[in-house]
Amino acid sequence: MTRIxxxxxxxxxxxxxxxxxxxxxxxxxxxxxxxxxxRSAAVGMDSDDFLNAVVSAQTVQTIExxxxxxxxxxxxxxxxxxxxxxxxxxxxxxLLLFGDSIINTPTITIPRAEITTAAHVLIPIVDLIPNDxxxxxxxxxxxxxxxxxxxxxxxxxxLSKVALNF
Numbered sequence: 001m002t003r004i005x006x007x008x009x010x011x012x013x014x015x016x017x018x019x020x021x022x023x024x025x026x027x028x029x030x031x032x033x034x035x036x037x038x039r040s041a042a043v044g045m046d047s048d049d050f051l052n053a054v055v056s057a058q059t060v061q062t063i064e065x066x067x068x069x070x071x072x073x074x075x076x077x078x079x080x081x082x083x084x085x086x087x088x089x090x091x092x093x094x095l096l097l098f099g100d101s102i103i104n105t106p107t108i109t110i111p112r113a114e115i116t117t118a119a120h121v122l123i124p125i126v127d128l129i130p131n132d133x134x135x136x137x138x139x140x141x142x143x144x145x146x147x148x149x150x151x152x153x154x155x156x157x158x159l160s161k162v163a164l165n166f
Contacts, residue, residue, distance in 0.1 A: 001030065001058040004066060005097040005128075007114070007121050012090045014051035017077055021091055024073045029057035035124035037162045051162060054096070054124035063098045067108055070095060096121065100135045111135055116144050119152075 006025070010017045018037065025032045035054045059066060070093045078090035096112045103110040111134060114121045122145050130142040137144065 001060055002099040004057055004059055004095060005125065006055045007094040007096050008055060009050050009052045009092040010090055011048045011050040017091050018051060020077055025055060025057060028069055029059050032057040033128060035127040038120060038124060039160050039162050040120045052120040052124065054128055056128050063103065063108060067095055102135050119148065122148060
């Protein structure tokens, strides 16, 4: 079994879509564990706030199979892909980590760069695995969050926790 970390985000009917996503992930992966859900303002666009979380789960699938499955789940939840990276979406499910793998191909980059740059990704990771180590940087996620907060002191004010039951 390989532990994976997934970043989950939605700003179109997010409460409903998070519940639907939780059901889909529980169907396809073992032991999904959710971070708290956070609300954050949309970045790079004028739209509704996003809800974001990170999910840790176990899988026996290959990384390619997981990547394909995540795109299928997004589509089933109404995701419409556009050329605009910054657009509203029903569901965004990104593979952040695949065990301790380091992969850089034209279609898959693991670990994902936003782990160290995006508060809406790093803070939920710290909620789940604060003392685990980033496979490339060899620093704990707590240490990476401390560095992000020093570089961007406003980071802790960006997010607010949301109570969601699913």
